[in-house]
Amino acid sequence: MTRDSRFDVLFEPVKIGPVTAPNRFYQVPHASGMTNALPRVRAAFRETKAEGGWGVICTGACSIDPSSDDAPLPFATMWDLNDIHAHALMTDAVHRHGSLAGVELWHGGASVMNRQSRLPPLSPSGIPWMATHVGFMGNMRPKVMDKSDIKAVLRWQAEGARKARTAGFDIVYVYAGMGYLGYEFLLPEYNHRTDEYGGSIENRVRFVREMLDVTRDAVGKDCGVALRVSLEELRGRPGRNQPSEAHELIEILSDYADLFDVKMDSSPTDCSASRFTGEASHEPVIDFVKKLTDKPVVGVGRFTSPDTMVSQIRRGVLDFIGGARPSIADPFLPNKIREGRAEEIRECIGCNICISSWHDGVPVRCTQNPTAGEEWRRGWHPERVEPAHQKEKILVIGGGPAGLECALTLGRRGHEVTLADAGKAFGGRLAFETRLPGLATWGRVVDYRLGRLNEMPNVSMYLESQLGVDEIIDLAPDHVVLATGAHWTRMLYSSLEIPVGTLEHPEVYTPDDIAAGHLPEGPTLVFDFDNYYYGGVLTEHLASKGIPVSYVTPAGQASAWTIMTNELPLVHRALARRQVPVTTLHMVTGFDGEKATLTHLFTGEQMTIDCRSVLIVGLRMPRTELQEALAARQDELSAAGIRSVTAIGDALSPGAITHAVHSGHKFAREHGSIGLPQYYKRDTPIVDREPGFELRAAAE
Numbered sequence: 262m263t264r265d266s267r268f269d270v271l272f273e274p275v276k277i278g279p280v281t282a283p284n285r286f287y288q289v290p291h292a293s294g295m296t297n298a299l300p301r302v303r304a305a306f307r308e309t310k311a312e313g314g315w316g317v318i319c320t321g322a323c324s325i326d327p328s329s330d331d332a333p334l335p336f337a338t339m340w341d342l343n344d345i346h347a348h349a350l351m352t353d354a355v356h357r358h359g360s361l362a363g364v365e366l367w368h369g370g371a372s373v374m375n376r377q378s379r380l381p382p383l384s385p386s387g388i389p390w391m392a393t394h395v396g397f398m399g400n401m402r403p404k405v406m407d408k409s410d411i412k413a414v415l416r417w418q419a420e421g422a423r424k425a426r427t428a429g430f431d432i433v434y435v436y437a438g439m440g441y442l443g444y445e446f447l448l449p450e451y452n453h454r455t456d457e458y459g460g461s462i463e464n465r466v467r468f469v470r471e472m473l474d475v476t477r478d479a480v481g482k483d484c485g486v487a488l489r490v491s492l493e494e495l496r497g498r499p500g501r502n503q504p505s506e507a508h509e510l511i512e513i514l515s516d517y518a519d520l521f522d523v524k525m526d527s528s529p530t531d532c533s534a535s536r537f538t539g540e541a542s543h544e545p546v547i548d549f550v551k552k553l554t555d556k557p558v559v560g561v562g563r564f565t566s567p568d569t570m571v572s573q574i575r576r577g578v579l580d581f582i583g584g585a586r587p588s589i590a591d592p593f594l595p596n597k598i599r600e601g602r603a604e605e606i607r608e609c610i611g612c613n614i615c616i617s618s619w620h621d622g623v624p625v626r627c628t629q630n631p632t633a634g635e636e637w638r639r640g641w642h643p644e645r646v647e648p649a650h651q652k653e654k655i656l657v658i659g660g661g662p663a664g665l666e667c668a669l670t671l672g673r674r675g676h677e678v679t680l681a682d683a684g685k686a687f688g689g690r691l692a693f694e695t696r697l698p699g700l701a702t703w704g705r706v707v708d709y710r711l712g713r714l715n716e717m718p719n720v721s722m723y724l725e726s727q728l729g730v731d732e733i734i735d736l737a738p739d740h741v742v743l744a745t746g747a748h749w750t751r752m753l754y755s756s757l758e759i760p761v762g763t764l765e766h767p768e769v770y771t772p773d774d775i776a777a778g779h780l781p782e783g784p785t786l787v788f789d790f791d792n793y794y795y796g797g798v799l800t801e802h803l804a805s806k807g808i809p810v811s812y813v814t815p816a817g818q819a820s821a822w823t824i825m826t827n828e829l830p831l832v833h834r835a836l837a838r839r840q841v842p843v844t845t846l847h848m849v850t851g852f853d854g855e856k857a858t859l860t861h862l863f864t865g866e867q868m869t870i871d872c873r874s875v876l877i878v879g880l881r882m883p884r885t886e887l888q889e890a891l892a893a894r895q896d897e898l899s900a901a902g903i904r905s906v907t908a909i910g911d912a913l914s915p916g917a918i919t920h921a922v923h924s925g926h927k928f929a930r931e932h933g934s935i936g937l938p939q940y941y942k943r944d945t946p947i948v949d950r951e952p953g954f955e956l957r958a959a960a961e
């Protein structure tokens with residue numbers, strides 16, 4: 262296929278100081294959960310994107326000194342020779358595909374708690390970041406930096422830059438965003454200094470300017486020097502000579518960096534979930550930057566549409582199309598546009614499960630791309646699968662995320678696949694959930710897979726096909742895959758923090774009832790101990806139908822787990838906008854049709870809320886009826902030539918959509934492989950040889 266010529270502009274080379282990017286696709290620095298302890302996992306993850314056509318590939322935050330220590334959150338380091346070797350695996354891998362490698366050198370300032378290094382965090386004026394969520398809280402307040410501290414940070418940046426050059430990086434960052442040290446100097450709330458580093462915008466910019474200077478002195482002949490800066494707050498502050506302080510900052514620094522990487526100020530706005538924010542959402546904040554500098558500008562906005570990308574370039578908003586999430590969801594996005602296959606892009610759905618991986622401290626997971634993070638340790642490539650050694654007839658029952666992904670990957674391997682679903686549309690849980698407030702973009706999970714499946718001659722798909730044991734025996738496949746999903750229960754919750762008992766009353770509902778089209782009589786109480794998005798979204802859904810709703814959870818916040826996906830502040834805003842009262846730390850313990858009894862999780866004190874119905878978003882259990890019925894007739898299955906029955910996705914263990922997709926992919930990849938089930942290869946840090954190691958090894 263040939264590409265549409267209007268996308269040609271995306272494939273122009275662009276200079277970044279002394280180096281040249283081969284095209285305008287720029288994978289901006291983003292967290293991957295892959296520290297220097299996982300150097301091969303990390304190198305393969307980044308390499309896959311270079312192979313897929315991203316012209317620039319960057320690391321995530323890379324600490325320049327142990328006084329910038331974010332543990333237990335994962336972060337990379339550039340402290341010593343081992344670190345240089347660990348990063349060199351990545352730069353070599355990226356260079357193999359002709360892309361540039363960038364490193365986001367980073368000092369966290371007052372935003373890190375130095376839990377591991379136990380050094381005092383550094384800050385311009387001793388002002389800490391006082392997080393409201395326990396995962397980010399710390400109880401060490403930062404030290405006020407004196408002049409020798411400032412000099413030390415400048416020295417660490419220069420040393421970090423030199424190490425980065427030795428490791429093979431082409432672009433070296435100064436980081437002044439997202440609450441970290443450089444940013445703290447820029448904002449008067451953090452920076453109360455009365456010396457030349459505080460006060461006017463010229464003074465507040467001084468530290469960042471000096472960081473750029475030392476970086477350029479250290480590596481500027483060989484590497485591009487990039488400034489990553491958050492502009493959201495500064496854009497809101499009137500400047501003296503310019504419309505805002507953000508304008509003044511860019512004007513002052515316009516010649517100090519070879520590239521400006523511009524962004525928002527906090528994770529929930531910078532990396533906002535699609536539930537609340539659309540594509541190109543940063544534009545109103547960063548649209549002015551190119552007018553004030555001749556240097557190239559990169560920005561993000563969950564870009565997946567080539568037309569939007571071209572528009573950003575043509576309208577002079579950006580020079581590079583920055584991508585973090587779109588590059589995780591589809592490492593081959595640039596090549597697909599280049600080859601005229603844009604409809605094959607696995608578009609990011611903006612669920613932010615990838616970000617939750619960083620908060621969890623594990624390698625990145627992605628809902629759309631089950632191979633993300635598995636490139637090295639499981640040997641999974643997003644665009645290549647191993648052809649089946651022996652082509653078999655495989656019946657996949659259930660066309661939700663797990664079944665669709667499984668059928669697609671089995672089909673790609675060349676098997677003869679039948680996919681059957683009882684429903685009127687494919688998508689499983691998503692067939693309903695994508696109709697709920699803010700979740701339409703999640704439909705891309707279904708659309709991408711159906712698009713590919715429809716092109717496959719070896720896959721047959723059937724809707725409105727409820728299959729039981731007789732039908733399965735009649736079809737007589739070689740293998741049966743049960744992707745039949747899970748159901749929500751009416752179980753309650755105990756002070757032991759486990760589900761217990763059930764609430765029996767005709768006006769008690771589960772999400773399955775709502776999905777089946779029932780609207781409870783209001784006022785309705787939503788009791789949520791699932792804690793992810795669904796309780797909050799269903800509350801919004803009922804409120805949008807005019808039903809008075811109140812929301813109760815034993816957790817400390819509404820949709821508490823959504824802190825992991827950057828959604829939590831926006832969930833609270835959404836519930837407040839719909840005037841939903843939120844009660845936390847309470848369990849529903851009774852309901853008589855007119856009022857629900859709530860019990861405090863810790864004190865046991867009781868209260869009541871008037872309501873006519875209760876919706877419990879609590880425990881989900883696998884649908885096992887078909888599995889059990891099949892097991893009871895094993896002899897007949899064997900006689901029909903059915904060699905295996907395997908449950909995947911929610912039918913195996915209910916979870917987020919990302920887990921269902923991964924489960925479906927895993928089955929399809931591993932089906933028919935010889936030998937024991939493979940777990941994954943374990944990566945090891947690159948370390949100097951321990952003295953005495955050989956002696957001990959010999960003695961064993």
Ligand code: ADP
Nearest residue numbers: 659661662663683689690728745746910911921
């Ligand atoms: P997952 O997230 O694991 O993919 P879902 O709940 O989203 O699970 O999807 C399960 C799908 O399985 C639903 O679309 C449902 O209609 C379908 N299904 C369940 N039981 C049967 C069955 N016996 N025959 C055909 N389809 C079934």
Ligand code: SF4
Nearest residue numbers: 609610612613615627
């Ligand atoms: Fe996009 Fe979700 Fe994948 Fe992150 S996990 S890249 S938000 S699809």
